Amino acid sequence: MTDYNRVVCRGPEEWKVEEIEVDPPQASEVRIKMLYASICHTDFLISEGFPLPLYPRILGHEGIGVVESVGEKVAELKEGDLVMPCYVAECGECENCTSGVTNMCLTHPFTFSGLMPDGTSRLHLPAAGRAGGGASHRQPLYHLLSCSTWSEYAVSDANFVIKLQDFQPDLPQLSLASFLSCGFSTGFGAAQVEARVEKGSSVAVLGLGAVGLGAVEGAKVQGAATIIGVDKNEMKREKGKAFGMTHFINPDHSPDRSISDLIKDLTDGLGVDYCIECTGVAPLITEALDSTKVGKGKVIMVGAGHTSFSVNSVSLLAGRTLKGTIFGGIKPRFHLPLLLDRCKSKEIPLDKLLTHEIQLGDITKAIEMVHSQDCVKILIRI
Numbered sequence: 001m002t003d004y005n006r007v008v009c010r011g012p013e014e015w016k017v018e019e020i021e022v023d024p025p026q027a028s029e030v031r032i033k034m035l036y037a038s039i040c041h042t043d044f045l046i047s048e049g050f051p052l053p054l055y056p057r058i059l060g061h062e063g064i065g066v067v068e069s070v071g072e073k074v075a076e077l078k079e080g081d082l083v084m085p086c087y088v089a090e091c092g093e094c095e096n097c098t099s100g101v102t103n104m105c106l107t108h109p110f111t112f113s114g115l116m117p118d119g120t121s122r123l124h125l126p127a128a129g130r131a132g133g134g135a136s137h138r139q140p141l142y143h144l145l146s147c148s149t150w151s152e153y154a155v156s157d158a159n160f161v162i163k164l165q166d167f168q169p170d171l172p173q174l175s176l177a178s179f180l181s182c183g184f185s186t187g188f189g190a191a192q193v194e195a196r197v198e199k200g201s202s203v204a205v206l207g208l209g210a211v212g213l214g215a216v217e218g219a220k221v222q223g224a225a226t227i228i229g230v231d232k233n234e235m236k237r238e239k240g241k242a243f244g245m246t247h248f249i250n251p252d253h254s255p256d257r258s259i260s261d262l263i264k265d266l267t268d269g270l271g272v273d274y275c276i277e278c279t280g281v282a283p284l285i286t287e288a289l290d291s292t293k294v295g296k297g298k299v300i301m302v303g304a305g306h307t308s309f310s311v312n313s314v315s316l317l318a319g320r321t322l323k324g325t326i327f328g329g330i331k332p333r334f335h336l337p338l339l340l341d342r343c344k345s346k347e348i349p350l351d352k353l354l355t356h357e358i359q360l361g362d363i364t365k366a367i368e369m370v371h372s373q374d375c376v377k378i379l380i381r382i
């Protein structure tokens, strides 16, 4: 199959809409006709070469689509099913899936390899000058995580695909559900699943993009009494409030004080019970630790972008915990249907995340859009 509308990343932030070839699904795979996709900060990070500079590749890891064809061993999905491709799977049986403490399935592991589980790709650039040229002339393209959603068609291992049960294709919430594929769910899960925020507790969230706003929502749902949002963008003050934030800190307004001190000012000098770090700015890890209570504070590291960073050991030795997470600990088969229900009932105001919409063919405009002050989520119509 030749796909005329794919976004190929050929180098750091070098995006092009090109014609590529999309192979049929193999035995345990499905091919998905994408309807909507969206942009997550991780797309930019990976486009810049994090954690591995794998080029050329097809971008995108958030989206919603319809199953176009299935491999012969796929039992749970069929042609026409409305689905969400994910980058975390859940076998439900391995040591990790049954542990109750992690979403890192061992049977179908999360990977940055950019290839299908069998180590190959379903996406290729056609042989130069001859679309549909023989297989031996084609150049393989890397997938992005297990997805590559910025495209007319995607191929995923069926274990990484969630069926959207009882969803009406014509509801506006369907397009917004794309935001649950990564960013918002990651933040929500970081608060609910990883931090396990308790009723009456205090939470700080560093960075109020879609991930941070998800963390604010997760903390609110868990019953946190104090939810402090921190962001240099003043426009996030109102956004944060819409999701349940109780206090806002703009660090630029207090350049002589550290973020951790500003958070302590709002918590009787003690700090918060939980801090969720969503910026991926390395020096903020120690600030996040110092913003939590001595002896029991817990930091969930969500933000990616640093392959290594240093931490003040004294901050950790003082009884605090630093925990990293992929997808906020969300188990796709268990947690996503619950979040999708909240999306359907408008319990989660996903519409407040939407700030820009584009057609896939105009995707390169997103590189500038994402830097505008009011940008939270860009929806891609395919």
Ligand SMILES: [Zn+2]
Binding pocket: 090, 091, 092, 093, 094, 095, 096, 097, 104, 105, 106, 107, 108
């Ligand atoms: Zn498993």
Ligand SMILES: [Zn+2]
Binding pocket: 040, 041, 042, 043, 061, 182, 183
């Ligand atoms: Zn993401």
